[in-house]
Amino acid sequence: METIFNCLIDSFIADKVGLAEHFLNVPLAAQLKGNLNTLFDSNQLREAGIGNDSVLTQDKLIRSDKIYWLDPKHNDLHENNFFLLMDLFVRHLNSTCYTGITGYEFHYALYETGSFYKKHLDQFRSNKSRAFSMIMYLNADWQQEDGGELRIFNEGNTQTIAPLNGTCVFFKSSELEHEVLVTNVPRMSITGWLKTD
Numbered sequence: 001m002e003t004i005f006n007c008l009i010d011s012f013i014a015d016k017v018g019l020a021e022h023f024l025n026v027p028l029a030a031q032l033k034g035n036l037n038t039l040f041d042s043n044q045l046r047e048a049g050i051g052n053d054s055v056l057t058q059d060k061l062i063r064s065d066k067i068y069w070l071d072p073k074h075n076d077l078h079e080n081n082f083f084l085l086m087d088l089f090v091r092h093l094n095s096t097c098y099t100g101i102t103g104y105e106f107h108y109a110l111y112e113t114g115s116f117y118k119k120h121l122d123q124f125r126s127n128k129s130r131a132f133s134m135i136m137y138l139n140a141d142w143q144q145e146d147g148g149e150l151r152i153f154n155e156g157n158t159q160t161i162a163p164l165n166g167t168c169v170f171f172k173s174s175e176l177e178h179e180v181l182v183t184n185v186p187r188m189s190i191t192g193w194l195k196t197d
């Protein structure tokens, strides 16, 4: 685990965008994707909003993904395995980088065909508790023509990242603007934030 954690952290330190392939192992990615499909089939996904006090009709022009928050209270084996992984990562990050992370929140996200998320920052103006953004993709067999790339704007450069199965992206929530390009097939991920008090 340490190797993959360091891969993510070292690339983050090098150019502000941490990137690690196979951050989620194949079974865990498949299990979480299974959960997401079940949530979709049972109509439990909700249209995502922006900010704290958002008006959903306006938000739809900015983002069109559907989400569901993970929660230890669900007592779901795979969610709990995911939380164990995040606990290890946070402990490693705090001990190697003195980041002082004290919590986190994660949601499943489904971008149905044609969905997108326009350029934005992940930190709310009214609440600065989100320190780092983390996105992990659940798309086996992703093809170039499928679209749905994450585009990150980093000091005049843009970086375009395909949402490949198991890949994790990690960056400071207050710093880097980013967008999700229109996806041509259903696109799945776990997205979340590491938080400070």
Ligand code: OGA
Residues within 6 Å of the ligand: 109, 117, 122, 135, 149, 150, 178, 179, 180, 189, 191
């Ligand atoms: C977000 C976000 C990026 C992605 O949910 O805030 O920017 O690649 N997601 O899914």
Ligand code: NI
Residues within 6 Å of the ligand: 120, 121, 122, 133, 178
């Ligand atoms: Ni974002």
